[in-house]
Structures are given as structure tokens and as C-alpha cells.
Amino acid sequence: MTNVSKYCFSLLFFIQAYAVAAQETTTPIFKDGEAQIVEAFNTPEKWIRQDLFVETEFDSDGDGKLDRMHVDVTRPYQTKTEGLKLPVIYESSPYYAGVAPDVDGVFWDVKHELGEMGPERVNPEVTRLGERPIISNSQIKTWVPRGYIVVHSASPGTGLSQGSPTVGGDNESLAPKAVIDWLNGRAKGYTEPYGDEEVKAFWSTGKVGMTGTSYNGTIPLAAATTGVDGLEVIIPVAPNTSYYHYYRSNGLVRSPGGYLGEDIDVLYDYIHSGDESKRAANNKRVRDTEMKNGMDRKTGDYNDFWAGRDYLNDMAPMKAAMLMSHGFNDWNVMPEHSYRIYKKAKDMGLETAIYYHQFGHGGPPPVSMMNKWFTHYLHGVDNGIENEPNKAFIVREGDNMKNPTAYKDYPNPDAKNVTLHLTAGAPKAGGLTLTKPSSQKTETLIDNYSFDGAALAKADITEHRLLYVTPKLTKDIHISGVPKITVTLASSKPAANLSVWLVSLPWNEGRRVKTTDNIITRGWADPQNHKSISESKPLKPGKFYKVTFDLQPDDQIIKAGQQIGLLIFSSDKEYTLHPEPGTELTVDLDETKLVLPIVGGLETF
Structure with a gap:
């Protein structure tokens, strides 16, 4: 073999080896x-x-x-x-x-x-x-x-x-x-x-x-x-x-x-x-x-x-x-x-x-x-x-x-706000209605942190919470977005916890599946901050204050046959401070409302 032939053979071998190596290079697939x-x-x-x-x-x-x-x-x-x-x-x-x-x-x-x-x-x-x-x-x-x-x-x-x-x-x-x-x-x-x-x-x-x-x-x-x-x-x-x-x-x-x-x-x-x-x-x-x-x-x-x-x-x-x-x-x-x-x-x-x-x-x-x-x-x-x-x-x-x-998005673009008003019923349950009732009395709850929210929601009669429920739903209701609550209240003390739960009733443990329970959403607020979360001012006992805040975002389908309940109480055993029981919160029903984002809006509800 001539030197030229040897050189060409070596070059060919190198090219082939390089090609094989290139083919074997690992890359993502x-x-x-x-x-x-x-x-x-x-x-x-x-x-x-x-x-x-x-x-x-x-x-x-x-x-x-x-x-x-x-x-x-x-x-x-x-x-x-x-x-x-x-x-x-x-x-x-x-x-x-x-x-x-x-x-x-x-x-x-x-x-x-x-x-x-x-x-x-x-x-x-x-x-x-x-x-x-x-x-x-x-x-x-x-x-x-x-x-x-x-x-x-x-x-x-x-x-x-x-x-x-x-x-x-x-x-x-x-x-x-x-x-x-x-x-x-x-x-x-x-x-x-x-x-x-x-x-x-x-x-x-x-x-x-x-x-x-x-x-x-x-x-x-x-x-x-x-x-x-x-x-x-x-x-x-x-x-x-x-x-x-x-x-x-x-x-x-x-x-x-x-x-x-x-x-x-x-x-x-x-x-x-x-x-x-x-x-x-x-x-x-x-x-x-x-x-x-x-x-x-x-x-x-x-x-x-x-x-x-x-x-x-x-x-x-x-x-x-x-x-x-x-x-x-x-x-x-x-x-x-x-x-x-x-x-x-x-x-x-x-x-x-x-x-x-x-x-x-x-x-x-x-x-x-x-x-x-x-x-x-x-x-x-x-x-x-x-x-x-x-x-x-x-x-x-x-x-x-x-x-x-x-x-398409969250909240669901088809969700529209529906405003629900309160009707009296304490110490049992009052109502949630689309029509604002004529002038009503106030209702009062007595704070006691020893009762947790679930116990208050399930109770037929108790002075430690106020509960307002819709009639039984005739069809599924799809909530999507951020519910908003306005509570107009007076406190017997200069400071008080305010806790709000939105629940699905009746409270039935057997109904639960792994991904849902009776709690739809929740929220908490300090009435002293009714004007701003950056500035609090002691409440004047007996004076009414309007407190408006968002509940937690949610996207949940409430099944037909259930009722949507608004639970208003003071100290939440699982989340808030535990002051001495006895503080009274009095709620003005006429000036309190719940706004729910419902897919399909008023027509669906």
C-alpha cells in the first residue's frame, strides 16, 4: 500500500469513527x-x-x-x-x-x-x-x-x-x-x-x-x-x-x-x-x-x-x-x-x-x-x-x-356575583334570600372559643353563632371566585374576633369524599380594622361598624339537595386568639350581605 493509500485509509477510518461517535452522542428526546x-x-x-x-x-x-x-x-x-x-x-x-x-x-x-x-x-x-x-x-x-x-x-x-x-x-x-x-x-x-x-x-x-x-x-x-x-x-x-x-x-x-x-x-x-x-x-x-x-x-x-x-x-x-x-x-x-x-x-x-x-x-x-x-x-x-x-x-x-x-380562566369567566341577604332565625338558623327583607331586628351571638366552627355549624340551637341558610338547592350550583362578606356589627368590648365560614349543609360526615368536606370557604377579620388593614382603632361598645372583606378563593360545585350556609361567629378555636368567653357581637341583618360568584349568575341560582 502506498503512503497516499495509507493516508487515505487512515483519513477514512477517522471520518467513520468520528461519524459513529457523533451518532452516539446522547441528547434529550x-x-x-x-x-x-x-x-x-x-x-x-x-x-x-x-x-x-x-x-x-x-x-x-x-x-x-x-x-x-x-x-x-x-x-x-x-x-x-x-x-x-x-x-x-x-x-x-x-x-x-x-x-x-x-x-x-x-x-x-x-x-x-x-x-x-x-x-x-x-x-x-x-x-x-x-x-x-x-x-x-x-x-x-x-x-x-x-x-x-x-x-x-x-x-x-x-x-x-x-x-x-x-x-x-x-x-x-x-x-x-x-x-x-x-x-x-x-x-x-x-x-x-x-x-x-x-x-x-x-x-x-x-x-x-x-x-x-x-x-x-x-x-x-x-x-x-x-x-x-x-x-x-x-x-x-x-x-x-x-x-x-x-x-x-x-x-x-x-x-x-x-x-x-x-x-x-x-x-x-x-x-x-x-x-x-x-x-x-x-x-x-x-x-x-x-x-x-x-x-x-x-x-x-x-x-x-x-x-x-x-x-x-x-x-x-x-x-x-x-x-x-x-x-x-x-x-x-x-x-x-x-x-x-x-x-x-x-x-x-x-x-x-x-x-x-x-x-x-x-x-x-x-x-x-x-x-x-x-x-x-x-x-x-x-x-x-x-x-x-x-x-x-x-x-x-x-x-x-x-x-x-x-x-378558560380562573375565576370562571361565566361566574357572576349574586347578592344574598339575611333573614332572622337565631338561636336557630335564619335564611339567605335574594330579596332584601323589610326592616328587621338585630341578632346577637356570644363568643366562646371552646366550640369549634364545625360544632357551631352542626348545632340546631346555640347562642354562640349566627347561621343563615338557603333553601335546598334544586340543582347543582358552581361557585367560582372570591366570595365577599359585609357584616355590620356592634361589640360589647373594644376588641373582638370576627370569623366567617361558608358551609354546605346538612353536615353529613358520610357524604364526604377525599377532596371535599362541608366547608366551602372561610375568612377572618378584625372589626377594629374596618377602615384599613394598616390602621386599627378600638371599637366603641354598642356602636355599629361595617366590616367588608373577602373570603378565601374557591371553585366548588354544591350538589342539589344541599343548602349553602353562612356561619358568623367570633373566636375560631383553630385559628384565632382565645379571649375570655362572653363578648357579645350584635349583627344588623339589614346591613349585612354575602356576595357569591356563581357560574351562570342569578339565573342559575
């Missing part, structure tokens, strides 16, 4: 608009797992150094062997490294009069859990086999992340921003918390999607409000979008469901798992100064402290697409949290949709739905998600969460 599991990615034993520390732009522990966030990465080995670049699905949390123990006295004592403070609560210490390099395994099994890199980070002052928790402060928005900046080459990552050996995200395309549930769902929204480049889409699940709306309600001190006596300083202690040597200083600066001065358990008023922890106020820079998810029976992080952000995002012209289900706290959209959103915004696949005519996906009563019913 898409079908029906979704990223598919790729067997070459679905190799956990070969996944590359590493951790690092991303430098932020803040110093929230006051040590004179910029805080670094602890980050972990899980990626297919092809990002190393084949130079493959992939988009990132990112979840951040304050919970990864453990939380404070549930000890006696950790919550605020609620047995005292409104306007007073209970005894000082116990401040438990967190024992940090977890070892490097793995922060969390969440999201990995779902998304890495489908051609994504999964990233986690511990939020400030938790785990190995430096800084201090602030529970909604600016650093909790800027921390995930820094991680996204690092994924785009704009921030520095280091192998150690105080070292100077850098780590580059050479395997990242720079496109990031965030998701998570509860506090982990709040952080994607927090990051999005910074307007950081590269954060293309967020899927928050049951996010806390305002700490005021979580711990207060229309001026009233009100606990989240299941956590009576919790407040923002309780949550601070619960998550403060960071560097033990920094905790005392963090506690003094954040919990014992900023929170103690700002949280105001005496009045429950909205102020600058709470406004700074309300993400609705920070949305102007936001540009990420958003799929919001929430449960209508979530009485921990209540459904208003997602609705208020969804509505604002729509008004801003952002690409957004909302998924609601009939269960409680948590519950992400179906994986298929999430897949399409991530596939479109992170891989750039044209799967039509942005042209979907329906923007609301609601799991109907009794349906599987994987099979929501699609609607």
Missing part, C-alpha cells in the same frame, strides 16, 4: 411536547454529584464577608464525557438540613385578650443534619433521566449556607438569584465555604426552571421577583406569597391551620440550622430586634415590616413564565396566596396558568403538565403551551389529580 426518559441518562450509578458554595451580593450575618450559599448538583455523566450542556431544574429550601424540635412553649400562647401579648415563648435550637455533598434528592429521579440537571441550595442561615434566615427578607430572594447567576457565568462558585478555588458551571445552558412546595415554592417566586436573567419558568406549589396573609387576616392575628400560635419568629427558629457560632448574633439582630419590633401581635396591622415580606409588592421586575399550583382546601397556606400572584402576573402580561385541586396543602400539577412547561421554556421545544386557550386547570370534586378540567 421529545415526544408529544414532553421530554422523554433517555436510557443513557437513566443511570444513577453514573450521575455526577458535586457540591460547592456560590458567593452572593449580601452579608446577612454581619461578619464583613459576602455570604456563600451551599449548592449541590446532580447531572448526567455525558455532561463530562461528551461535553453535553443541559438546562437546570432548581429547588431551594430552608428545610434540607433539619428543623427545630416541637417542644412545649415553642408557639405563642393564644389564651389572652386581643391587644395583649402572651408570655414569652421558648426558642428551640436546631441540630443541623446532612453531610456533603448531597443536600437533597428531590426532583432528581424525575428530571435527570429526562435530560435535565438538578440543582439544590440551602437558603441563607440554614445548613452549610452562610448568612441568616429572615423569613421573606431580601436575602432570601437574592440567594437563589446568585445561584442562577452562577449557572450563567455571572457569579462565582467555590469548592469550599471560605476557599478561593473556583467552580464553573460549564455544563449549563443557562436556562433555569424552579419548583418546590410550601416554603420551597415561595423561593421560586422570590427569585423571579428579582428579574434575574436565565430564570425562564417557575412552578410554585402552595407558595407562601405574603407572610402577612400567612399570619394575619384583615388586621386580625390569625394562625395558619394546624399551627395555632405560630408566628414569623416561630418559623425563624424552626429553620435556623446554620453555623452555630453565628446564631446568637443572628437571633439578636433579626428575631429579637427586627421581628419583635415589626411583627406586632398586639394590633395585627399591616406595616412596613409585613410589606417587605409581601412578594406582590416586588413583582415589577418579574419576567419568568409561571404555572401556579394550589389546593382549595389548603388551610395552612391558604388559596389566596397563589390567586393574588396569578392575577397580578396576568395583569402584567406574563405567560401564566393556574392549577387548583380540591385537596389540602401541597399537590403539584401532573408531571405531564410540568414536563410540557419545562420542555418549552428550558429546551425551547414548540409544544404550543403558550398558545393554550385555557389558563385554569381545576381538579373537580372526586376526580384524580392527574385529570383536571380545563377552563
Whole structure:
């Protein structure tokens, strides 16, 4: 063989080998608009797992150094062997490294009069859990086999992340921003918390999607409000979008469901798992100064402290697409949290949709739905998600969460407000009617926190609540939107709780299915804040005040044969403070009304 022949043979062999290698390069696969599991990615034993520390732009522990966030990465080995670049699905949390123990006295004592403070609560210490390099395994099994890199980070002052928790402060928005900046080459990552050996995200395309549930769902929204480049889409699940709306309600001190006596300083202690040597200083600066001065358990008023922890106020820079998810029976992080952000995002012209289900706290959209959103915004696949005519996906009563019913929007565009008036009936039940009756007497209830709302709704006769019900429904009624209540009342004391439930009667335990119960929706308010949630003023005993507020958003079908009941009472055993029983609330029936958003409006009702 001549030298030329040998050269040609070698060149041909090289070209063929290169072609075979090119054919064997692993890439994501898409079908029906979704990223598919790729067997070459679905190799956990070969996944590359590493951790690092991303430098932020803040110093929230006051040590004179910029805080670094602890980050972990899980990626297919092809990002190393084949130079493959992939988009990132990112979840951040304050919970990864453990939380404070549930000890006696950790919550605020609620047995005292409104306007007073209970005894000082116990401040438990967190024992940090977890070892490097793995922060969390969440999201990995779902998304890495489908051609994504999964990233986690511990939020400030938790785990190995430096800084201090602030529970909604600016650093909790800027921390995930820094991680996204690092994924785009704009921030520095280091192998150690105080070292100077850098780590580059050479395997990242720079496109990031965030998701998570509860506090982990709040952080994607927090990051999005910074307007950081590269954060293309967020899927928050049951996010806390305002700490005021979580711990207060229309001026009233009100606990989240299941956590009576919790407040923002309780949550601070619960998550403060960071560097033990920094905790005392963090506690003094954040919990014992900023929170103690700002949280105001005496009045429950909205102020600058709470406004700074309300993400609705920070949305102007936001540009990420958003799929919001929430449960209508979530009485921990209540459904208003997602609705208020969804509505604002729509008004801003952002690409957004909302998924609601009939269960409680948590519950992400179906994986298929999430897949399409991530596939479109992170891989750039044209799967039509942005042209979907329906923007609301609601799991109907009794349906599987994987099979929501699609609607044009939420609230249902066909819903119209129907006003219902009260007719007398205490201590039994009065009526709810479309026609406003002629002049009526007032009716009075006596506060007693020892009776919970369910007991009051089921009681035939009781002086501790007022109950007004419709006639039996002759056909199904579809409520969709935000009911509004106006209660005109007088109190026998300068301060009183006001609680309102909307219920479906009769109260029949056997009627329940997994996704619904007799509670349609609820709401709470402080009559002292009848003019503004930012300013309270003691009530003049015997003087009538008009209190108007929204109940929690809902989308529920009340079946024919049921009755819709309006339950008005004072202290709610599960949610409010527990003042000494005996306060009297007198309601002016003529000046009290309920407005229900009903699909089909008055004609249907």
C-alpha cells in the first residue's frame, strides 16, 4: 500500500469513527411536547454529584464577608464525557438540613385578650443534619433521566449556607438569584465555604426552571421577583406569597391551620440550622430586634415590616413564565396566596396558568403538565403551551389529580356575583334570600372559643353563632371566585374576633369524599380594622361598624339537595386568639350581605 493509500485509509477510518461517535452522542428526546426518559441518562450509578458554595451580593450575618450559599448538583455523566450542556431544574429550601424540635412553649400562647401579648415563648435550637455533598434528592429521579440537571441550595442561615434566615427578607430572594447567576457565568462558585478555588458551571445552558412546595415554592417566586436573567419558568406549589396573609387576616392575628400560635419568629427558629457560632448574633439582630419590633401581635396591622415580606409588592421586575399550583382546601397556606400572584402576573402580561385541586396543602400539577412547561421554556421545544386557550386547570370534586378540567380562566369567566341577604332565625338558623327583607331586628351571638366552627355549624340551637341558610338547592350550583362578606356589627368590648365560614349543609360526615368536606370557604377579620388593614382603632361598645372583606378563593360545585350556609361567629378555636368567653357581637341583618360568584349568575341560582 502506498503512503497516499495509507493516508487515505487512515483519513477514512477517522471520518467513520468520528461519524459513529457523533451518532452516539446522547441528547434529550421529545415526544408529544414532553421530554422523554433517555436510557443513557437513566443511570444513577453514573450521575455526577458535586457540591460547592456560590458567593452572593449580601452579608446577612454581619461578619464583613459576602455570604456563600451551599449548592449541590446532580447531572448526567455525558455532561463530562461528551461535553453535553443541559438546562437546570432548581429547588431551594430552608428545610434540607433539619428543623427545630416541637417542644412545649415553642408557639405563642393564644389564651389572652386581643391587644395583649402572651408570655414569652421558648426558642428551640436546631441540630443541623446532612453531610456533603448531597443536600437533597428531590426532583432528581424525575428530571435527570429526562435530560435535565438538578440543582439544590440551602437558603441563607440554614445548613452549610452562610448568612441568616429572615423569613421573606431580601436575602432570601437574592440567594437563589446568585445561584442562577452562577449557572450563567455571572457569579462565582467555590469548592469550599471560605476557599478561593473556583467552580464553573460549564455544563449549563443557562436556562433555569424552579419548583418546590410550601416554603420551597415561595423561593421560586422570590427569585423571579428579582428579574434575574436565565430564570425562564417557575412552578410554585402552595407558595407562601405574603407572610402577612400567612399570619394575619384583615388586621386580625390569625394562625395558619394546624399551627395555632405560630408566628414569623416561630418559623425563624424552626429553620435556623446554620453555623452555630453565628446564631446568637443572628437571633439578636433579626428575631429579637427586627421581628419583635415589626411583627406586632398586639394590633395585627399591616406595616412596613409585613410589606417587605409581601412578594406582590416586588413583582415589577418579574419576567419568568409561571404555572401556579394550589389546593382549595389548603388551610395552612391558604388559596389566596397563589390567586393574588396569578392575577397580578396576568395583569402584567406574563405567560401564566393556574392549577387548583380540591385537596389540602401541597399537590403539584401532573408531571405531564410540568414536563410540557419545562420542555418549552428550558429546551425551547414548540409544544404550543403558550398558545393554550385555557389558563385554569381545576381538579373537580372526586376526580384524580392527574385529570383536571380545563377552563378558560380562573375565576370562571361565566361566574357572576349574586347578592344574598339575611333573614332572622337565631338561636336557630335564619335564611339567605335574594330579596332584601323589610326592616328587621338585630341578632346577637356570644363568643366562646371552646366550640369549634364545625360544632357551631352542626348545632340546631346555640347562642354562640349566627347561621343563615338557603333553601335546598334544586340543582347543582358552581361557585367560582372570591366570595365577599359585609357584616355590620356592634361589640360589647373594644376588641373582638370576627370569623366567617361558608358551609354546605346538612353536615353529613358520610357524604364526604377525599377532596371535599362541608366547608366551602372561610375568612377572618378584625372589626377594629374596618377602615384599613394598616390602621386599627378600638371599637366603641354598642356602636355599629361595617366590616367588608373577602373570603378565601374557591371553585366548588354544591350538589342539589344541599343548602349553602353562612356561619358568623367570633373566636375560631383553630385559628384565632382565645379571649375570655362572653363578648357579645350584635349583627344588623339589614346591613349585612354575602356576595357569591356563581357560574351562570342569578339565573342559575
